[in-house]
Amino acid sequence: MRKRWSVGVVVAAMLAALPVGAAQAAPETVSGGSVRCTFTPTPEDPAAKPVRPPRSKAKARGTVTVTISTNHGKIVMELDRANAPCAVHNFLSLTRQRFYNKTQCWRLTNSTRLGVLQCGDIWAAEKGGPGYKFDDEVTGKETYPRGTVAMGNFGPNTNGSQFFIVHSFANIKPAYTVLGKVTRGMAVLDKIVAGGIIPGPGNPLDGLPKLPVHIQRVRYGH
Secondary structure, three states, rough: OOOOOOOOHHHOOOOOOOOOOOOOOOOEOOOOOOEEOOOEOOOOOOOOOOOOOOEEEEEOEEEEEEEEEOOOOOOOEEEEEEHHHHHHHHHHHHOOOOOOOOEEEEEEOOOEEEEEEEEEEEOOOOOOOOEEOOOOOOOOOOEEOOOOEEEEOOOOEOOOEEEEEEEEOOOOOOOEEEEEEEEEHHHHHHHHHOOEEEEEEEEEEEEEEEOOOOEEEEEOOO
């Protein structure tokens, strides 16, 4: 069975287990403040929705604002192209193609070590990606404080559509690409967390949010 990314209490089994301090090779720099990204098809894990991989050239400067409209309110995020050009490029491509619209956030964790809301899965927790993968963009010095938005994955260099938002803190290895941060809407996360968790097998602090979280729309701007 292929291992999957999990944000449960058993964080020791985190699958993107890069050694602390290990750095990932930077994307190839091209002209005009851009980089070249590689998006590799995953025929063994086909796209959950019709979607095209992004173009290979990605901007590597500046930030972009994205708003996630949920049934609990709006979450506004600032994505950092300079820190993670390929990951931000991918997120924006999926946004343009409405991949995240009318989807559900399938996992909520709230332990003393890890507190995140996981989204981007189409069918269920960790099931249903875009049909391709791309490399991590990490330095080995990443931290994940409250409000961090980062890519989820199934192991090193298996990024796709999955992402998580830290509602408290995430004491995990620096193996997850940081997309940016929430600039407005943390109260929405707090409401979801206060609603509680439907426990997964053997873990009362990791499972479905008791208050179902539906992403109605993701768009550019506030």
